């Protein structure tokens with residue numbers, strides 16, 4: 310049974326807010342009503358009522374959207390799907406069925422404990438399946454197993470036809486295959502409301518993994534050393550990191566403010582492609598690349614990188630001193646429940662096909678050596694990427710165009726005071742733009758990660774700043790006709806543009 314929450318209801322303010330406390334920017338932006346649905350039938354009814362009443366529906370599952378695509382709906386209705394949260398085996402079809410409101414941590418627990426399976430999805434426990442899987446969804450196992458949307462077999466979705474009637478569809482490779490493809494990576498971009506993700510096969514979860522961290526003295530690091538560190542990291546993913554025996558290795562290099570006694574942290578998770586950890590030579594070989602940067606070992610990389618570390622000795626660098634400690638994969642996958650809760654935030658992204666050029670690394674070094682308010686409140690996560698994600702046929706079968714990248718970058722900026730909003734948004738945007746300005750970017754794409762070295766941006770890291778570039782669809786959907794395909798799908802399945810937000814697919 311659904312619950313309808315109007316502005317007068319004491320629950321309204323709490324339900325209006327998603328993960329990012331920056332939204333809604335002002336109270337008048339919020340919808341007239343929030344409908345908390347508990348079954349697909351509730352969603353159907355609420356959607357049909359909204360269309361009948363001529364009000365705009367927006368849909369929220371886990372509430373982790375990076376931009377204000379859901380709460381910004383003056384006079385409209387926000388459909389809250391967070392209570393549709395089951396993870397089950399459908400006895401009729403033999404498919405694993407994940408409801409959109411299920412959060413990733415619970416998805417991992419259910420799939421693993423009941424079936425020994427997993428989904429190569431994200432690292433944050435509380436992200437919702439609804440936006441995450443439909444937008445690609447990647448995480449620590451993606452180099453080994455691809456994106457979570459790559460495994461989809463079918464989707465249950467509600468669309469609205471030209472007459473305003475809500476249509477229930479099960480879409481797959483045979484039924485409405487164009488809509489199915491669109492939902493394998495662009496499902497949150499305005500085609501309908503997904504009520505279930507269905508999977509025939511899912512990857513077997515690794516039995517065990519090792520986690521380890523390295524830290525580098527950041528406060529004393531010179532610009533030249535930083536450039537060398539970043540290019541060493543980037544070179545690995547663009548070369549050796551493409552070999553299948555390395556695909557069980559995931560790494561995240563975090564670059565943040567340069568402070569006294571500060572550190573740069575490199576977090577790694579590893580298992581062999583068969584999901585075991587009998588031989589860590591691939592991991593050790595990777596770690597050895599960083600011995601020359603005076604790296605120190607951190608045994609619990611989830612804790613602060615400023616905690617106790619093992620210093621290298623002349624006889625034993627970090628890669629040699631490392632003693633692997635195997636832990637069950639489930640423990641690693643569900644241990645990190647953080648995620649910037651309670652903060653205002655802005656994010657940006659870039660896919661990289663090759664290593665860093667000195668100009669990029671220099672811009673990053675100089676920004677974080679400065680003392681701007683945004684430099685002190687932000688971090689760039691430089692994630693390893695590629696491997697199984699880059700199987701070339703997937704570009705034509707799904708709605709994720711980026712299938713050649715070897716790193717994925719994410720800018721994250723967090724603060725608490727609303728009075729700082731404008732300054733953070735401006736400074737982060739200027740910093741990001743400066744990195745992609747110069748000879749390493751094509752003359753027509755200055756300020757954006759596009760060209761020989763880059764593959765644009767990730768729609769699940771939505772960033773409305775990119776709308777100022779007339780070619781923004783290219784950045785998110787590539788140049789090989791995917792965006793035009795999605796526009797046709799939009800035209801066929803949402804002819805009245807019922808589902809729209811700032812970055813939804815524009816009708817053809």
Ligand SMILES: Cc1cc2nc3c(=O)[nH]c(=O)nc-3n(C[C@H](O)[C@H](O)[C@H](O)COP(=O)(O)OP(=O)(O)OC[C@H]3O[C@@H](n4cnc5c(N)ncnc54)[C@H](O)[C@@H]3O)c2cc1C
Pocket residue numbers: 327328367368369370371372373374375378379390409430431432433435436437438439440441443444445446447448496497498501502503504647648649769770810
């Ligand atoms: C702390 C944090 C950690 C993250 N970590 C990762 C990560 O490791 N890997 C990664 O790939 N991404 C990550 N993300 C990004 C995340 O995948 C996206 O923000 C995702 O869209 C969130 O989905 P949601 O359901 O939680 O969000 P919501 O705000 O509910 O939805 C996001 C978008 O999807 C649409 N949508 C939601 N549900 C449906 C539905 N049922 N049908 C149709 N459209 C729908 C919404 O309308 C909205 O436009 C992270 C985000 C945060 C905040």
